[in-house]
Amino acid sequence: MLIREILKTAPAAAVMEVKGWVRTRRDAGGLSFIEINDGSCLGNLQIVAQSDMDNFETLIRKLTTGCAVRFTGKLAASPAKGQDVEFQAESVEVYGWSPAESYPLQKKRHSFEFLRNVPHLRPRTNSIGSVMRIRGRLAIAIGRFFEEQGFVQVHTPVISTSDCEGAGEMFSVTTPGPGSGGGESPCSTDFFGRPAGLTVSGQLEAEAYALALGRVYTFGPTFRAENSHTSRHLAEFWMVEPEMAFCDLDEDIDLAEKFLKFLIADVLDNCREDLELFTKFVDKDLRNRLETVTARAFARTTYGEAVRILAKSGKKFEYPISWGADFQAEHEKFLTEEVFGKPTVVTDYPASIKPFYMRLNDDGKTVAAMDVLFPAIGEIIGGSRREDRYAVLEKRMAERNIDPDAYRWYLDLRRYGSAPHAGFGMGFERLVQFVTGMANIRDVIPFPRTAGRA
RNA sequence: UCCCCUGUAGCUCAGUCGGUAGAGCAGGUGGCUGUUAACCACCUUGUCGGCGGUUCGAAUCCGUCCGGGGGAGCCA
Numbered sequence: 001m002l003i004r005e006i007l008k009t010a011p012a013a014a015v016m017e018v019k020g021w022v023r024t025r026r027d028a029g030g031l032s033f034i035e036i037n038d039g040s041c042l043g044n045l046q047i048v049a050q051s052d053m054d055n056f057e058t059l060i061r062k063l064t065t066g067c068a069v070r071f072t073g074k075l076a077a078s079p080a081k082g083q084d085v086e087f088q089a090e091s092v093e094v095y096g097w098s099p100a101e102s103y104p105l106q107k108k109r110h111s112f113e114f115l116r117n118v119p120h121l122r123p124r125t126n127s128i129g130s131v132m133r134i135r136g137r138l139a140i141a142i143g144r145f146f147e148e149q150g151f152v153q154v155h156t157p158v159i160s161t162s163d164c165e166g167a168g169e170m171f172s173v174t175t176p177g178p179g180s181g182g183g184e185s186p187c188s189t190d191f192f193g194r195p196a197g198l199t200v201s202g203q204l205e206a207e208a209y210a211l212a213l214g215r216v217y218t219f220g221p222t223f224r225a226e227n228s229h230t231s232r233h234l235a236e237f238w239m240v241e242p243e244m245a246f247c248d249l250d251e252d253i254d255l256a257e258k259f260l261k262f263l264i265a266d267v268l269d270n271c272r273e274d275l276e277l278f279t280k281f282v283d284k285d286l287r288n289r290l291e292t293v294t295a296r297a298f299a300r301t302t303y304g305e306a307v308r309i310l311a312k313s314g315k316k317f318e319y320p321i322s323w324g325a326d327f328q329a330e331h332e333k334f335l336t337e338e339v340f341g342k343p344t345v346v347t348d349y350p351a352s353i354k355p356f357y358m359r360l361n362d363d364g365k366t367v368a369a370m371d372v373l374f375p376a377i378g379e380i381i382g383g384s385r386r387e388d389r390y391a392v393l394e395k396r397m398a399e400r401n402i403d404p405d406a407y408r409w410y411l412d413l414r415r416y417g418s419a420p421h422a423g424f425g426m427g428f429e430r431l432v433q434f435v436t437g438m439a440n441i442r443d444v445i446p447f448p449r450t451a452g453r454a
Numbered sequence: 455u456c457c458c459c460u461g462u463a464g465c466u467c468a469g470u471c472g473g474u475a476g477a478g479c480a481g482g483u484g485g486c487u488g489u490u491a492a493c494c495a496c497c498u499u500g501u502c503g504g505c506g507g508u509u510c511g512a513a514u515c516c517g518u519c520c521g522g523g524g525g526a527g528c529c530a
Contacts, residue, residue: 029487082490106480168529427530
């Protein structure tokens, strides 16, 4: 039985068993209190071992933080404060010891920075355990949301030849291929016979499937070879990218808002205990902030309006804003936190600062793009209606010196049965950060990959 | 890639004006029949990130390299 269930069970005379890892042992004269955790929930189960039980001196008194154990015994009401029920041990078995002199985790709080040095052991801590349970729950909620909305999940390739212009540097994938004979150009003899890399976005491939299956989404790892050192960037992260045929920008925004509210409401309902940990130790206002997101409509404004608001605000920005310039972190913060005080959707950005595939508006200057900005973390979703007119797309590619031969298949989607379509991308870890209040993105993914660390 | 901060015991950190290393926790031993970050007593633990320089003397000052963190850019 999992500890999650045991803690909700009424005391009974029946003998049961429990397995887990020791978090702490406290001795009080002739008895020992052992707290074990099995990962099924944040809470520990308190085991009470009496000195007359078998193996008390040989096993119980030698248990230390980290040991893997199995107990049989009975669940009883706890006479002391701190827990409703406790487990009165009758027998103990030790699966694996954990030498205290060398085990890196102690029964106290560690800094996240230290825990990053032991990524294989840190899931045994309360905080990382809670983050990862919430992360897992969010991943399931994403699938449920799209299932309810009639989407098909498509698995776009991890190895790709499209660099999805503007998305950042690609990692190259190279290995000697079947035709490898030591030629001059490494790529011509390479496995794929042409330059290939790890995907920076599944969007272009998702578009192909949206223009066949209607509503699709991808959810998988994405890679950026950027040498960035911030608390919001990873070299390997997960991205959710829905793509919808017969969809305009407003419908795209509606879906994004509904999506975010669904995910946050799901965690509020299902991860109560884990969220409490973060409300207590990481961010007192967390729960309140999450409830605000689910309760209120997101603000919506155009880029042009936002620029006017910023210019008229009288606030001094480090980077002055004028039409044509992209927003800086300080501008996004000001809009979400001071002007609107809630999640804000900004639309219709200048074409010059957005990628070639976003649909050009009738003014010829802006594109049908939208960014969802969240207080505290900035951009969480970026999306757009896609350019569905062959000639316009071709022209925009030419303006940016993009080789049309490399995107022949993408242009084909506009050549044969082109249709209005739109989509967006959401950085999964940024969502986990927002939901947990965790300050550093490296602590919301099991094994973080950043420049210089893999 | 640029700017800033930082590196001292297993962990978190203090170390003043340059004078030769320190506290809490963890760990070890002992005590305690209801503990909750248990408590009490005693004990152990150091390439002061590396290398070089200044100095009678460097954790401390200078140079350089490496690691970590934050921010900017880029983005998700």
